[in-house]
Amino acid sequence: MTLRPFLPALLLSAGLTLLMLPLQTDIDLSNTALLYVLLVVVIGSRYGRGPAIAAALASALLYAHVFVPPLFSLAITELQYLLAAGVMLVVALLVGHLTASLKAHAEQVQAREAQARALYDLARHLTAAQTPAEVEGITRHFLETVLQAREVRIVPQSAFAEPPAPLTPALLQAVLAARHPLLSAGAGPDRSLVLVPLLAAAGRGYLLACEIPGAAAGAGATRELLETASSVVLVALERTYFAEVARETEMRRSTESLRNSILSALSHDLRTPLTVMVGLADTLGLGKASPERQKSMLAALRNEALSINQLVTNLLDMARLRSGGIELNEAWQPIEEVIGATLQQVRSHWKDREVTLDIPAGLPPLRFDAVLVERVLWNLLENAIKYSPADTPVELVVRRVGEWLDVMVCDWGPGLPAEGGEELFGMFRRGQAESSIPGVGLGLAIARGIAEAHGGQVLAENRLGGGACFRLRLPIGNPPALEELEEAT
Known part of the structure; x- marks a missing residue:
C-alpha cells in the first residue's frame, strides 16, 4: 500500500483547521464538526477508504485539541464535549466508509461498462473476420487495449507439438486437460502468462496465450473478461473454419461439375466429328x-x-479466361477491319449463308485487341447461324450509342427463352440441352468474358417480329486524332 494518498488527507485536515482557527469563537462546535465530516466525505470520494479513515482520525484529534474546551488540550473535562468529539469521530468514520464504498462501486460499474463496450466492439469486429489470422489480429488489439496484454497469440491444436516459446507441449496439454484458464510465470517479474483453452466441436481446440500485468492476472474481473472474450473468439474461429470448409466443398463441387461438363462435351461433340472424319478418310482411302x-x-x-x-x-x-492468364494487346483501330476479317472467315465456312451488313460512315476508332474481338464476333455470328433457319439472313448492325459503340448480331431464329436468358452466358449452357447442332455451349460465355476484359458488355434481347439480337458493346473512350493514328501505324 502506498502512503501517497494519505498525505493529502492529512494536509487537508490541517488546512481546514487553520482556516477555521480565526473563527473559533464565531462558529459553534456542531458546525465545526459538520465541516470536518464534509471534508472526510470529499477525501473519501476522491482518494478512497484508507485516506478517509485517516482524515477522520486526524479531524477528530484536531477538533478535540483545537476547538473543544479546554482549548489546545486533549484533557476534555466535560462529558458533553467528550461525547461530541466521539460522535463526530464515529460519524466521520461511517460517512468516510460509505463514501469510499460508493466510490469503489462506481469504479467497478464504470470498469464493467468499459469492458462491456470493449466486448461489444470485439464481437462486432470479429463478425467481419474471414480468416483465423484476422481473428487473431482483432483479439490481439482487444487484449492490448483492455488488459495491456503482450505476446498475444492463438495456437491451433495442429501446432501443439511445436508451440512458440515460452509455450511447451506439456503446458498446452495441461491447459486443455484442465479446461479452464491457467497462470504461469511471464517474461518479467511483474508479468503473468495467461493460458485460456478454446475447446471447439469435433475435437478441435485452440489456445489463447498472452502476458498481462501480474496485479491484474489474479483478479476475478480479469478472469471473467478472459472467459467471455474467449467464447466470442471461439465462435469466430469456428465460423471461419466452417466457412473455409464450405468454400472448399463448393470449389470441389464446381470442379467436379466442370470436369463432368468437359467430359460430356468432349465425348459427344468431339467424338461425333472424329467418327465422321475417320469414315470419310477410310472411304477416300479405298479410291473407288x-x-x-x-x-x-x-x-x-x-x-x-x-x-x-x-x-x-x-x-x-x-481456360485462359478462367485462369486470368489472358493479356490484351490493345491498339487504336477501326472496328470495320475486324468485322471484315470475321465476315471473310464466316463466308468461307458457310458459303451459302446470307449475312447483311449495316455500318454507318464516320465511326471513331476504338482501343481493343483485334484478335480477341474477332473471336467475339465469330462466336456471335456462329451462334446466330446455327440457331436460325438456313433460308433467313443474319444481320450485323453497328451503331454509336452515347459513349458506347454497339455491334449487334441479329437472327430470325426461335429467340431467347422467356426466363433464364442470362443463363445462356454460363459455361456449357445451350439454348437446347439436347440438340443435333454441334457445340459445347462456351461461345457466349467466352464472348462476354472477352468483352468485360475490354470494359464492355455482351447483352441479349429478343427482337420484334421474332429472333434474337446479341449486342457487343465497347467503350469509345478518347480516340486520338486521325493524324496521330496514322503516325502510330
Missing part, C-alpha cells in the same frame, strides 16, 4: 469414289476438322 464425290468428301472432311478446331479453341479460350 468419283472425282466429284472425292471433292465433296474432302470438303466435308475439312468442315469437320474446322468444327473440331473451333471446339478446341473455345475450350482453350475459356
Whole structure:
C-alpha cells in the first residue's frame, strides 16, 4: 500500500483547521464538526477508504485539541464535549466508509461498462473476420487495449507439438486437460502468462496465450473478461473454419461439375466429328469414289476438322479466361477491319449463308485487341447461324450509342427463352440441352468474358417480329486524332 494518498488527507485536515482557527469563537462546535465530516466525505470520494479513515482520525484529534474546551488540550473535562468529539469521530468514520464504498462501486460499474463496450466492439469486429489470422489480429488489439496484454497469440491444436516459446507441449496439454484458464510465470517479474483453452466441436481446440500485468492476472474481473472474450473468439474461429470448409466443398463441387461438363462435351461433340472424319478418310482411302464425290468428301472432311478446331479453341479460350492468364494487346483501330476479317472467315465456312451488313460512315476508332474481338464476333455470328433457319439472313448492325459503340448480331431464329436468358452466358449452357447442332455451349460465355476484359458488355434481347439480337458493346473512350493514328501505324 502506498502512503501517497494519505498525505493529502492529512494536509487537508490541517488546512481546514487553520482556516477555521480565526473563527473559533464565531462558529459553534456542531458546525465545526459538520465541516470536518464534509471534508472526510470529499477525501473519501476522491482518494478512497484508507485516506478517509485517516482524515477522520486526524479531524477528530484536531477538533478535540483545537476547538473543544479546554482549548489546545486533549484533557476534555466535560462529558458533553467528550461525547461530541466521539460522535463526530464515529460519524466521520461511517460517512468516510460509505463514501469510499460508493466510490469503489462506481469504479467497478464504470470498469464493467468499459469492458462491456470493449466486448461489444470485439464481437462486432470479429463478425467481419474471414480468416483465423484476422481473428487473431482483432483479439490481439482487444487484449492490448483492455488488459495491456503482450505476446498475444492463438495456437491451433495442429501446432501443439511445436508451440512458440515460452509455450511447451506439456503446458498446452495441461491447459486443455484442465479446461479452464491457467497462470504461469511471464517474461518479467511483474508479468503473468495467461493460458485460456478454446475447446471447439469435433475435437478441435485452440489456445489463447498472452502476458498481462501480474496485479491484474489474479483478479476475478480479469478472469471473467478472459472467459467471455474467449467464447466470442471461439465462435469466430469456428465460423471461419466452417466457412473455409464450405468454400472448399463448393470449389470441389464446381470442379467436379466442370470436369463432368468437359467430359460430356468432349465425348459427344468431339467424338461425333472424329467418327465422321475417320469414315470419310477410310472411304477416300479405298479410291473407288468419283472425282466429284472425292471433292465433296474432302470438303466435308475439312468442315469437320474446322468444327473440331473451333471446339478446341473455345475450350482453350475459356481456360485462359478462367485462369486470368489472358493479356490484351490493345491498339487504336477501326472496328470495320475486324468485322471484315470475321465476315471473310464466316463466308468461307458457310458459303451459302446470307449475312447483311449495316455500318454507318464516320465511326471513331476504338482501343481493343483485334484478335480477341474477332473471336467475339465469330462466336456471335456462329451462334446466330446455327440457331436460325438456313433460308433467313443474319444481320450485323453497328451503331454509336452515347459513349458506347454497339455491334449487334441479329437472327430470325426461335429467340431467347422467356426466363433464364442470362443463363445462356454460363459455361456449357445451350439454348437446347439436347440438340443435333454441334457445340459445347462456351461461345457466349467466352464472348462476354472477352468483352468485360475490354470494359464492355455482351447483352441479349429478343427482337420484334421474332429472333434474337446479341449486342457487343465497347467503350469509345478518347480516340486520338486521325493524324496521330496514322503516325502510330
